[in-house]
Amino acid sequence: MxxxxxxxxxxxxxxxxxxxxxxxxxxxxxxxxxxxxxxxxxxxxFKTLDEFFANIWALPHTIGLDNFAKAFTKGHIGEYFINSVVIAVVSLVSIEVISVMAAYSLARLRIPHTGAIIMLCFAIQLLPTETIIIPLYMMMSKLGLLGARYLPIILAYVGWSVPGTTVILKNFFDTIPKELLEAARIDGSGEIRNLFKIVLPLMKGALSTCIVMNFTFVWGELMWAKTATLTTVKGLPLTVGLMNFKGEFGTDWPLMCAAICMIVIPLYLVFLFLQKYFVSSLTAGSVKG
Structure with missing residues (x-):
């Protein structure tokens, strides 16, 4: 046995x-x-075009920044990079400000039908982006916004990202003790001051999570950015500008890879910079006590 x-x-x-x-x-x-x-x-x-076609998998013979410099100047990546930075910064600031205000109102103020509003945000977030592009394009066209620099892209990104960001931040706002805000109200602090002086310093993890998620979407989105810039060459972001590297009879693959690296590197830098807060927000509440 x-x-x-x-x-x-x-x-x-x-x-x-x-x-x-x-x-x-x-x-x-x-x-x-x-x-x-x-x-x-x-x-x-880091390869030359001859090295690339000689052996795709081999390491480059020398390491230089010629392709990056050529992509930045002759490939207009510098111009596209600035356009993407403007779009990303304005979109992220707008998304965070609107979502913070909306989430705080839903979590801490007596807003009627809060549950229905949250369900509506969920329903909007579940809609595939592809189903919205054609109606959105028609609406932007009738409003005469398609020829404007940055505006149609930023408005769409803000509209798509606010519902999901609001739901995430609202859940984090719910975890903040009510007694903390009530004590501040007794001392004469208003709601706006409570939000910026008390609540937001406690929300670094949640805000960092939303910034990383929204920045990844805004920086790498292609379908709407391409659709919104069909009738103009102004304000092209990096993802649309990258398509110009594909020639009619051939493609300079090392040059395109240099441009791809210039698009990807900012994503890694943003995540590394906010990694501490991002990880802490994901693990928040996982351990009791």
Whole structure:
């Protein structure tokens, strides 16, 4: 009987060891799948066109910034980069300000039908972007906004991002003790002052999470940006400008990879800068006490 028990215990112990090893292997494999295209673009960006066609997978013979300089100047990546920065900054500031105000109102003020408003935000967020583009394009066209620089892109990004951001921030606002705000009200502090002086300093993690998520969307969105700039060459963002690197009879792949790296690097920098707050917001509330 004791032998059988020991055998069963040994089998269970092996299963316990196999599971974490399998999880690690799967996670490492997924990381490699996601990282390799970026590494491939990075190594290709340092090659010449002859080196690229000689051996696609080989490392570059020399490391230089010629392709980056050429993409920045002759490929107009510098102009597209500035356009994307303007679009991203204005969109993010508008999204965060509107969403913070809306979320605080829904969480802490007595707004009628709060549940219905939250459900409406969820319903809007669940709509695929592709189903909205044609009606949105027709509406922008009738309003005469399609020829304006940046405006149609920014308005669409703000409209798409505010509902989801409001729901996220509202959930975080609900975790703040009511007694804290009531004590401030007793001391004569108004709602606006409560929001900026008391609540927002406690919301660094939530705000950082929303900034990272919204920046990733705004910086990398292509479909609406391409549609909104069909009738103009002004204010093209990086994602649309990158399509100009594809020639009629051929493509300079090292030059395009250099441009891709210039698009991807800001995403990593933003995440690394806000990683501390982003991770803390994801783990907030996971441990009691």
């Amino acid at each position: 004791s032998t059988n028990t020991a055998a069963v215990y040994s089998v269970q112990k092996k299963k316990v060891k196999v599971f974490p090893i399998a999880c690690r292997v799967i996670l490492i494999s997924l990381i490699l799948i996601w990282i390799y295209p970026v590494l491939f673009s990075l190594q290709t960006s």
